[in-house]
Amino acid sequence: MEIKITPSAVARIAELIAKDKNKQVALRVSVDGGGCSGFMYNYQLVGSVNNDDFILENNGVKVAVDPISQEFLEGCTIEFIQELGSNYFQITNPKATAKCGCGNSFTV
Template sequence: MTQLLNLSEAAAYRVKEMMEHNGEQGSFLRVSVNGGGCSGLTYGMGFDAEQHDTDQLLELHGVKIVVSSEDTDILAGTVIDYKESLMGGGFTIENPNAIASCGCGTSFRTAKKAGAPASCD
């Protein structure tokens, strides 16, 4: 069975830093899939104080992560990492279910769910 998500140690460290900076200690990291973007779907990541009955809960490297049951098939096997470069740092998301993505690098689609494309800015 494929693990729902994998959060790298670097990403977990950055998430914890952001939680502390924003006063969100004790919150969950919510990872979601939303409609939109050039290819039809976009990723969402943010802090949430609540876990819902329909959420799956994971704890990776000390970060509690919640994912809605509606998004688990789309996100199965996804790897979230954080990378630093001379241009700054940012999260990267590698989803083995994504069959296409756009030039923006922020939207995707899967074989089972295409979403509703919107124009890229």
């Protein structure tokens, strides 16, 4: 499986994990049904990873993806965007045929 993570996303995940008092070890990125366009991205700091997760590690930062979400996230790029008034993770997904205005939900 191939997923890319930009330096801005690596830095933000490291910052979030360092600030978390529950000793989280990874950012879990998953895809669930719902949202405006049919599927939506979810982000959650987790304290452990599962044996069947795909683990992307970059500069000591881990991103975990469950087996079901892997097929939707293959070839994606995860980045962290900082704009005036908002900061957010964004996924560029080559499999998405459409996405909502906020970019958090998509169609395949």
